[in-house]
Amino acid sequence: MGPDVINAGEFDLSGMLAGIKAEADARGARRIVFDAVDVLLSLLDDPLAERREIYRLDDWLSESGLTGIITAKSEGDDPFVAEGYGFMQFMADCVVALKLRVVDQIALRYVQVMKYRGSSFAENEAPLVIGASGMEVADISATTVAPEASQERVSSGVERLDAMLDSGYFRGSSVLITGSAGTGKSILASAFAEAACLRKEHTLYVSFDENPSEVVRDLSSVGIGLGPHLKSGVLRMHSARTEASSAEVHLMKIKRIVREHQSRCMVVDPLSAIVKAGAALTAGRVAERLICLAKSEGITLVSTSLLQGAQPLTEETPVQISTIADTWVHLTNISQAGERNRALSIVKSRGIKNSNQVRELILSDQGIALADVYTASGDVLMGTARWQKEAAEKAEQERILAEVENKRREVALARAELGARIGALEQELKQKQAEAERSIGAEATHKLDLAKRRKELEHSPSAKIFKKRPENSQGAGKKTAGRRSPTGDGQ
C-alpha cells in the first residue's frame, strides 16, 4: 500500500484472501506470510472492523489449511497489551515477540515465545542476532557440557607454569588470565597459542581493538612467532572492534569462525572487551556462553580479562566469569624500590595440584620465563631486589665454597707437613738404628777380636798367668761373648 492510497469508507480483506487462495492452490503453497498486516488494517480506523478482519484472516487460514505467519507491530515489550491487537493472543496458536532495546547505545535484539499451543517451550527471552548467515537465536540455556572431561593436558606455553600446574592446563578447560594493564596477560595467552600452533592444533586468536598484524608484531618482540602459523592457516586471527557491535554479535561471529576453522584452542584477548560491547549484565552472560561454547566444542580456551581500577591486588573480575573458569591465573604489577615487576600466581585450578607460590614473570626476547621470588622479612623481592638477593646468595654460596676449599687445603697442608715430619722422624729413627747397629757391630767385632786374642793367648804358653783375671773382671757382659766363643772355637 503506497502513501497515495486514500481510504474512503469501509473495506475488508475478502477479495485479497480469495485471490491469495487461488494463487496458493495454483502453486501448491503450504505456508503463507502476512507481513505487517496492521498497516493495512489501521486504514480501517475502527478497532471493531480491525478485529473483524483479523478473525476473517484466522477463519480463512483454518479453511485453507495453510500455515500462516502474521506479523504486526507492537508497542512496548508486551505485544499482548499493544493497543488494538490484544485479542490476537487468543486467536493465534503461537505468539513470538521480537524486541529491540538500546542499552548504552548498543542495540540488542531479543526473541521470546509467549505462547505455543500444544507444545512446551522455553519461556525466557533469548538474544537474537541478525548477521550475514541470517537470524541466530542465542542458546541461553547453556546446558551443553562436553560429553567427557578430558584428562589430557596441554601446555601453557611456559615451561615453569606447566610445572606449577602439574603439567599444564586440562584439554577443553577454560583458563582465565586476569591482571591490570601491562601485566603480560596477552603475552601469556599468546604463549599458549604458539604452543598450540606448534602442536599443529587449529587455533583461533580473537583480539579486540588490535588488528592481527599489530598482534603478531608486538608478540615477536618477546620471542613469540605467530606469523608463520597465521600464514599456514593453523592460526586464525579475528580482530573485533568492541564498539562495532553488541556482545551477541561478537559471540555469533566467533562461533561461526570456530566451526569453520575447526579450532581446538582459542584465545580471547581480552574477554573484558565484550563488557564494553553492551550492557554489563548481557555481556557477562555472553562471556559465560562463550565459555560454554568452548566447553561444548571441546576447545581449550584461554581468555584474558582486564582488571579495572587502581588496586592491582584485588582479585575481582569485572565480568563474573571467574566462577565458571577452570583455571585462573592472576598477574600483578608490584612496584617496589623504583621499579615495576610482574608477578604471577594461580588463584585456582580445578582438578590440578597447583603451586601456591608467587612467581616473577620475566619477559625477554627469548620469551617468557618464571623466576622464584624471594620473601625477605615479609617483603616479596622481585626485579632488581630479587637480582640483588640472588647475587648476594650466590656470593654467600661462593664464600662458603671458598671457605670449605680453604679448610680442605689447610688439612692437606697439615697432612703434608705432618707426613714430612713423620718421614723425617722415620729417617732419623732408621739412622739411629743403623748407627746403633753399627756401633753394636763394631763393639761385637772388637769383643770377638778380644775373645779370639784371648783364646790365642790361652793357647800360648805365657797365657796361663792371666787366665783367671779377665773372667772375673768382665762379669755378665762376658757371658754373651763367652757364648760366642764356642762357635768361634768350633770354627
Added chain:
Amino acid sequence: MIPFGNEQPRRSQEKGPFVFRLYVVDEGPSSARAIANLSAICKNHLPDNHQIEIVDLLQDPRRVLSDHILATPTLIKLSPAPVRKIIGDLGEEAKVLLALGLQQRTT
C-alpha cells in the same frame, strides 16, 4: 496511461473522460455499497463522461496479485492522470471527490 477498453470517449470535456476500475467481491455488502456510491458520484459529477469497469475478484482471483489489490472494494481512477487508488465503500463522498480532483457541486 492508456484508457481502459477500446471504446472512444463519448464527449471530450476539460478533464477528459474518467475511466474507473472497481474491484469488488460479489457477495460483499461493502462492495454493493461501493458500486452504488460510485454510480451516484458519476451521475452527479461526471454525467456522460465516465467509464466504469467492475472486476469481481471471486470470479477472477488471479488479479488480486497481478493488480496488487489488498482491500475490497478498491477503486482505481485510471484516467485522467494521476492514477488514484481509493479503498473502501466510497461512503465518504467528500474524500472521494477530493481524491478524484472533482469539486463538489454547489447547489
